[in-house]
Amino acid sequence: MGLRESKKQQTRTTIADAALPLFLEHGFDQVTVADVARHAGVSTNTVFNYFSTKEDLFFDRQAEAEGHLAALVRDRAPGTCPVEVVRDDLLAALQQNEPTLGLHPGALRFWQVIHDSPALRAREREIGERAEAQLATALAEHPPSTVGAPDTIDPPGPALLAGAIAGTYRAALREIQRRIVSGEPPARARDAVAPAVLRAFNWLRLGLYADAGEQTPQERQPPRWPPEDQ
Known part of the structure; x- marks a missing residue:
């Protein structure tokens, strides 16, 4: 990364870092872009040069989440x-208490701010829809292997498969959010959700691929929760 790009990234990070504490303290709808600019030490126009909307300031890592x-x-x-790849990635994130899952002490307030703002709830849905669309494109370009599948088997199309995978993934994140907002400690929420994630993705894999020449979760040893090294 060149010096110019590095400075731009630093400015973007400074603005985002100034915005989130304001949103968490006052609520999303009560904070203006001018408030964020003032706290970041930049002009309002500069904020809009890096973030097209106020929602982008809150979900400043949305591009990463969507992809x-x-x-x-x-x-x-x-x-x-x-299905296995997404399952194992989510289980690893849960095991490592990945911050983006909301398994940290400040997560309760973060989820509450989203819950209290119709604009943020709408953006959250948009992020999920765009993530599913990108997943469908990736599945079309890199489809599951059907080597050894009977000729009569017609595997699910990319859009349907993406919907099943992304829907299960979003459901897991929503369950984490529900438990945290209800006051459940993050560690307990994680330990309750992880086994359900394992079962849900294994059943999804079984239903999608058991007749398509793929190994089922029973034929290939699935991961365990808690992990054996704990």
């Missing part, structure tokens, strides 16, 4: 089931 599932599918090893 995450698609990247997992594109980069998976040849012959690997996409």
